[in-house]
Amino acid sequence: MRSPTKKQALFLIVPAIIYFLIFALYPMIENIILTFQQENVNTGAYYFVGLKNYYELFQTPHLDRIFENTLIYTFLVPLFDIVLAVPLASFMKRLNKAYILPLVLLSSLIPLVTAAVIWSFMLNPFYGVLYYIDKVDLFSNPWMIVVIDVWTSLPLATLIIYSGLRSIPPAIEEASQMDGIIGARKLFTIDLPYVKSSILSATVLMILYGSFTFDPIYVVKSSAAPFSITDLAYFSYQLFFSDNVGFAAVLMTIMTGISTVIALLFVRLTLWERKSSGRQFFNFMPNKETPRYLAWFFTILYLAFFLFPFMWLILESIKTNPEIVAIPPIIIPYIVTTAHYTLSYIRGSPYFLTSLAVSLGTSLLVLLIGAPAAYATSRYRIGGLKFIGFILFIYSLPTVIFMIPVFEIVNAVGLINSWWGLIIAYPVFVMPLTIWMLYNFYTNFPKHIDEAANMDGMNVFKTFYSVILRLSGDGISVTLLYSFILAWGALIFPLALTYTPFNMSLANPSGAQTATIFVGSTIGHEAFNYGALSAASVISIIPSLILIYIARRRIEKLWRVGGNVS
Amino acid sequence: MSSQFGLYGIEKKFGKFRAISVDTLEFEDDSYIVVLGPSGSGKTTLLRIVAGLETPDRGKVVIGGEDVTNVPSWKRSVGLVFQNYALYPHLTVYQNIAIPLTVEKRPVSEIKKSVDEVVEVMQLHDQVGKFPKQLSGGQQQRVALARAVVKNPKILLMDEPLSNLDTRVRVDLRGYLKDTQRKLGITVIHVTHDQEEAMALGDSVVVVHKGEIVQMGKPREVYGKPNDLFVAGFLGGINLFPRESVESLGIEGDYDTMGIRNEDIYIVEKKDPHQLSGVAGYSQFLGAQTLLNVNVGDIKIMTRIAKDRKIKYGTEVGVILDLKNAVFFKDEKRVDVKIPSI
Numbered sequence: 033m034r035s036p037t038k039k040q041a042l043f044l045i046v047p048a049i050i051y052f053l054i055f056a057l058y059p060m061i062e063n064i065i066l067t068f069q070q071e072n073v074n075t076g077a078y079y080f081v082g083l084k085n086y087y088e089l090f091q092t093p094h095l096d097r098i099f100e101n102t103l104i105y106t107f108l109v110p111l112f113d114i115v116l117a118v119p120l121a122s123f124m125k126r127l128n129k130a131y132i133l134p135l136v137l138l139s140s141l142i143p144l145v146t147a148a149v150i151w152s153f154m155l156n157p158f159y160g161v162l163y164y165i166d167k168v169d170l171f172s173n174p175w176m177i178v179v180i181d182v183w184t185s186l187p188l189a190t191l192i193i194y195s196g197l198r199s200i201p202p203a204i205e206e207a208s209q210m211d212g213i214i215g216a217r218k219l220f221t222i223d224l225p226y227v228k229s230s231i232l233s234a235t236v237l238m239i240l241y242g243s244f245t246f247d248p249i250y251v252v253k254s255s256a257a258p259f260s261i262t263d264l265a266y267f268s269y270q271l272f273f274s275d276n277v278g279f280a281a282v283l284m285t286i287m288t289g290i291s292t293v294i295a296l297l298f299v300r301l302t303l304w305e306r307k308s309s310g311r312q313f314f315n316f317m318p319n320k321e322t323p324r325y326l327a328w329f330f331t332i333l334y335l336a337f338f339l340f341p342f343m344w345l346i347l348e349s350i351k352t353n354p355e356i357v358a359i360p361p362i363i364i365p366y367i368v369t370t371a372h373y374t375l376s377y378i379r380g381s382p383y384f385l386t387s388l389a390v391s392l393g394t395s396l397l398v399l400l401i402g403a404p405a406a407y408a409t410s411r412y413r414i415g416g417l418k419f420i421g422f423i424l425f426i427y428s429l430p431t432v433i434f435m436i437p438v439f440e441i442v443n444a445v446g447l448i449n450s451w452w453g454l455i456i457a458y459p460v461f462v463m464p465l466t467i468w469m470l471y472n473f474y475t476n477f478p479k480h481i482d483e484a485a486n487m488d489g490m491n492v493f494k495t496f497y498s499v500i501l502r503l504s505g506d507g508i509s510v511t512l513l514y515s516f517i518l519a520w521g522a523l524i525f526p527l528a529l530t531y532t533p534f535n536m537s538l539a540n541p542s543g544a545q546t547a548t549i550f551v552g553s554t555i556g557h558e559a560f561n562y563g564a565l566s567a568a569s570v571i572s573i574i575p576s577l578i579l580i581y582i583a584r585r586r587i588e589k590l591w592r593v594g595g596n597v598s
Numbered sequence: 599m600s601s602q603f604g605l606y607g608i609e610k611k612f613g614k615f616r617a618i619s620v621d622t623l624e625f626e627d628d629s630y631i632v633v634l635g636p637s638g639s640g641k642t643t644l645l646r647i648v649a650g651l652e653t654p655d656r657g658k659v660v661i662g663g664e665d666v667t668n669v670p671s672w673k674r675s676v677g678l679v680f681q682n683y684a685l686y687p688h689l690t691v692y693q694n695i696a697i698p699l700t701v702e703k704r705p706v707s708e709i710k711k712s713v714d715e716v717v718e719v720m721q722l723h724d725q726v727g728k729f730p731k732q733l734s735g736g737q738q739q740r741v742a743l744a745r746a747v748v749k750n751p752k753i754l755l756m757d758e759p760l761s762n763l764d765t766r767v768r769v770d771l772r773g774y775l776k777d778t779q780r781k782l783g784i785t786v787i788h789v790t791h792d793q794e795e796a797m798a799l800g801d802s803v804v805v806v807h808k809g810e811i812v813q814m815g816k817p818r819e820v821y822g823k824p825n826d827l828f829v830a831g832f833l834g835g836i837n838l839f840p841r842e843s844v845e846s847l848g849i850e851g852d853y854d855t856m857g858i859r860n861e862d863i864y865i866v867e868k869k870d871p872h873q874l875s876g877v878a879g880y881s882q883f884l885g886a887q888t889l890l891n892v893n894v895g896d897i898k899i900m901t902r903i904a905k906d907r908k909i910k911y912g913t914e915v916g917v918i919l920d921l922k923n924a925v926f927f928k929d930e931k932r933v934d935v936k937i938p939s940i
Contacts, residue, residue, distance in 0.1 A: 203681070204684050206684065210746075212670075
């Protein structure tokens with residue numbers, strides 16, 4: 033039997049469920065249907081073609097190359113991430129300085145497009161730092177994409193493992209001190225087995241991250257040889273734009289299938305605690321605390337890897353044009369200019385305005401729908417683990433697979449190339465994380481507060497809107513900012529759903545190309561204008577800096593993608 | 599000559615807060631010492647200093663006749679049982695117990711022998727293959743104990759070892775702990791806030807209050823002759839009479855307060871001979887005994903009466919004090935006072 037409060041709580045979650053049915057579940061089904069169809073070029077109507085689209089899979093030239101690249105991104109990125117994240121996380125724990133984590137996280141919170149732009153500056157064999165290392169052209173090399181992916185995803189992997197290490201109870205730490213297990217041996221004997229589930233979650237998440245790499249390819253593509261760096265996600269996007277919708281749908285269905293398998297693993301790892309067993313003792317490891325200077329040394333190396341590119345970008349943005357293209361590259365500019373900022377402000381303001389409005393709208397919408405759902409699930413177990421499992425599943429799907437059906441939906445309601453079109457579409461990739469973050473927040477939220485409110489005669493809605501919501505400032509503010517960042521960095525949806533910049537008229541608005549499009553394609557490609565591109569990239573980083581500053585103390589607790597829920 | 603184990607001139611501060619300061623504290627070999635104090639008194643810090651988990655700001659820790667102040671925990675010959683056991687969840691019971699030895703790379707056969715021995719003592723043979731999660735609280739506690747003693751340490755430290763257990767298991771385990779200590783012939787330092795546990799287990803009891811040792815002695819001594827009002831109240835129910843209220847008893851001496859434990863006060867009928875008169879208040883039936891509140895003038899006292907005895911609320915009663923067990927205080931400290939024989 034259902035209690036009346038449970039019935040009421042159901043209404044809190046309904047909007048989220050309806051949204052996901054339309055924008056997530058329907059696209060997955062629609063994709064499968066589309067694989068059997070083709071578009072009539074003249075009328076735009078779809079007609080049934082049987083398995084023709086599937087046959088095409090085997091007739092595509094360069095498909096081996098595309099699969100090879102996909103595999104490289106899928107397996108090398110997580111490999112590097114985990115191998116690099118474990119030492120960094122343990123050094124960070126050893127040093128125990130609160131300011132290191134925000135510095136590490138920065139590169140994962142900026143738009144991916146910007147990250148790719150930064151690295152194409154850095155790795156330019158004539159004008160970039162690469163000149164001083166080795167004058168090779170990496171632009172047609174998948175390794176360049178791997179570097180960008182690692183730079184943007186390593187912080188997340190580190191954060192998950194670091195949070196795991198920090199959650200080891202102090203008594204266990206002291207017990208191992210009493211037993212004489214310290215330093216590297218403690219890391220392998222006690223710490224890593226303890227955070228095994230965090231490491232596995234991080235691995236799965238990084239596999240998902242690498243396997244659907246899109247934005248860096250989009251940016252680097254213009255300087256790369258055809259198909260040299262293309263992967264499945266990017267290829268299916270190209271097919272969509274060359275009106276080969278049916279074939280694109282085949283690839284998207286394949287990707288959905290693959291990521292479903294990986295995602296199931298991820299959901300299992302995240303929601304169910306694993307039984308542990310292990311009897312290896314790493315007795316060969318040195319049983320000595322890592323000297324602090326050594327931990328500092330390596331941490332600083334890592335920080336240099338994370339932060340040097342930002343410095344390069346900033347220097348680039350204040351150089352004059354001749355200095356930007358000087359060979360050998362000039363590191364510290366002789367003449368400082370703000371001209372690039374002026375230019376990118378004049379040219380970029382419609383794009384930045386759109387991104388600002390759309391990100392703001394999206395984060396509010398996501399909060400409006402997501403917060404009650406997260407609360408209802410965590411408090412009243414509505415949908416229980418099934419709902420949260422579904423949320424994590426959506427979270428682990430590549431955004432590109434939603435592209436075609438979401439385009440159809442937005443087109444059907446006449447919102448293509450408008451702010452509102454983006455605002456209603458974005459939550460499909462923003463809201464899963466919002467709900468997950470708030471779910472964790474409300475799970476740790478003292479229960480006696482809503483019980484007291486219930487005793488005082490408030491129903492579930494009143495309790496939520498007039499008591500709980502007012503007390504969740506901490507969780508809401510960070511979640512809101514994080515949703516904003518996700519929306520701010522979006523690329524695939526704006527590419528699919530918009531085609532002109534905002535016309536700067538609120539009375540008769542049209543156009544909704546975003547800052548990511550401005551940075552990712554418009555500015556660098558029309559003309560050889562690295563200065564304005566770097567200035568625009570700097571501007572695109574500002575929201576991330578604000579987020580990190582505000583959330584610096586809380587982000588470790590809220591972003592519990594890898595932890596166990598129990 | 600200094601003793602085998604001792605703390606000398608120890609002080610530890612956390613910021614401005616002085617957690618503990620000890621002038622001299624020496625332990626006899628093979629004794630069961632209970633450190634007793636309310637929460638925040640500094641008793642756990644004291645234990646952690648002995649364990650080497652805290653470094654004192656100044657002072658000297660001696661174990662086995664050696665100064666170990668700057669020796670790391672695992673080289674100190676101490677074992678520690680944590681309050682919440684702190685077993686490694688990913689290791690089996692056997693591996694948990696063996697880990698202090700495996701770390702030292704002892705030969706496998708030797709490790710097995712030592713572990714088997716301690717498993718025998720702790721009666722854990724059926725559990726060695728299990729993981730900590732599969733054990734009850736009492737069993738986990740025994741595993742923690744086994745891990746702490748497997749290296750044959752000179753001192754076994756226990757931090758509130760019984761506080762996470764049910765009341766009944768707790769009483770059973772008291773006997774078990776004492777037995778184990780005898781069998782292993784080891785010095786135990788046991789920290790608790792439970793005065794009953796302290797008296798039941800301790801060969802000596804060290805009472806800690808506000809970062810200082812206020813009294814140390816055998817349980818009967820500490821209970822019967824508390825050094826100050828805090829110890830008197832912390833170890834058990836005591837009734838305090840300001841001097842003017844007991845002037846009629848004619849006890850000479852330099853004191854301002856007289857204390858008498860609940861069980862040393864007898865309630866008689868009003869018509870029988872008595873020392874003080876009072877009015878019965880509420881009584882609390884506790885099964886084995888009944889506690890009765892009595893108002894003597896404006897002093898509220900509490901006393902024990904036989905469990906089946908009923909005294910109505912508001913009845914006028916006579917009160918008899920067993921003066922040979924009375925303790926006297928001046929400015930909160932105990933003073934010796936001669937009691938006139940009546």
